[in-house]
Amino acid sequence: MFLGGFATFAMMYGTQPMLPLLSRVFEVNPATASLSVSAGTAALSLMLIPASVLSDRYGRQRVMKCSLILAALIALASALVTDFNQLLVLRALLGAALAGLPAAAMAYLGEEVAPNAQGRAMGIYIAGNAMGGMSGRFLSALVTEWGSWRLALATLGILGGIAAIVFWRGLPASRHFRPRAAAIGRILQDARAIAADPGLPWLFATAFLIMGAFVGLYNFLGFRLHEPPFSLGQTAIGAIFLLYMVGTWASAWSGLLADRFGRRNVLWIMVVLMMAGIATTLADHLLVVILGVALFTFGFFGAHTTASGWVGRRAQERRALAAALYLCSYYLGGSVLGTFSGLAWGPGGWLGVAAILGGCALLTFGISLRLRGLPPLPEAVALHGAAGARGSA
Secondary structure, three states, X not given: OHHHHHHHHHHHOOXXXXXXXXXXXXXXXXXXXXXXXXXXXXXXXXXXXXXXXXXXXXXXXXXXXXXXXXXXXXXXXXXXXXXXHHHHHHHHHHHHHHOHHHHHHHHXXXXXXXXXXXXXXXXXXXXXXXXXHHHHHHHHHHHHHHOOHHHHHHHHHHHHHHHHHHHHHHOOOOOOOOOOOOOHHHHHHHHHHHHHOOOHHHHHHHHHHHHHHHHHHHHHHHHHHHOOOOOOOHHHHHHHHHHHHHHHHHHHHHHHHHHHHOHHHOHHHHHHHHHHHHHHOOOOOHHHHHHHHHHHHHHHHXXXXXXXXXXXXXXXXXXXXXXXXXXXXXXHHHHHHHHHHHHHHHHHHHHHHHHHHHHHHHHHXXXXXXXXXXXXXXXXXXXXXXXXHHHHO
């Protein structure tokens, strides 16, 4: 699952560090160039619910394996485009193909991993996401500077193909999966139950806001670092994405904290780190900016690990649909806010972008405080006692 998450995010975000270059090559503005990222995340978000229904019907493994193979083929084809519109179409198809893995991953882990280890398992999976996002971005920046952006996209496709083959051969069989009919009535009934839950809609809103802030920061950070006073080159800008290592550690560590102290006691702290990181990036000293990005990245991955694990615990037998709704909100936030924040770049520069990102983080902080008072599930109270349940469910 670590490897599956790695390949997904390496292919999905490979164009992010080359946005300034794509803007020049195809003669489009920064917000339009960012659509090479947002088109994929938007398509992924729209396909998550259909993919979750397929995983309920045909199995988590089958959907995840087919997803990775198809995505690798599309990633290879994207190196052959002749104009920006073709690139956008293939990036959207890539996102749609990749939807199968995250749509089924949270449900797979919820079914196959013991409850007292699910926080750690989710942390390891999301650590794979972080490592893939970091490696894909850095590799694409490096290959772009040494060769070309086409060669970079082809390299990511080859990397995705290798990962898909290893994933196909090595993923353990599902032991607890039970097929559920893909009936509209059942899906609507599950959706109503999820909407009526006092915590799940707020967790979906959390996903929308934190991912929007995350994509917005990394989309337009490259434009800032490319200009004075920093004036960094392509490889140096790509090296900033090595800060994803911080996210890899944050995912695993916050999963352990969530298992031990409860998700409601961890989420708000991670959001505070996000806000502190955004404020720190306003400095004009490169090392201080890097520190701010590191703080933000740590807080983001910690918040995502905590919130996504919380969704699986509260949704119970509806976890596949709930996971899809969470991730739909997550990637939709990345698409909408990740592009919308770029509109502030022209009139306000980085200060304008940071103001939008800070607003997203502040709203998330308010939600995290609300979730601290969330009533625990009756089943959790019965199994673990009121005190333990209040922390975990």
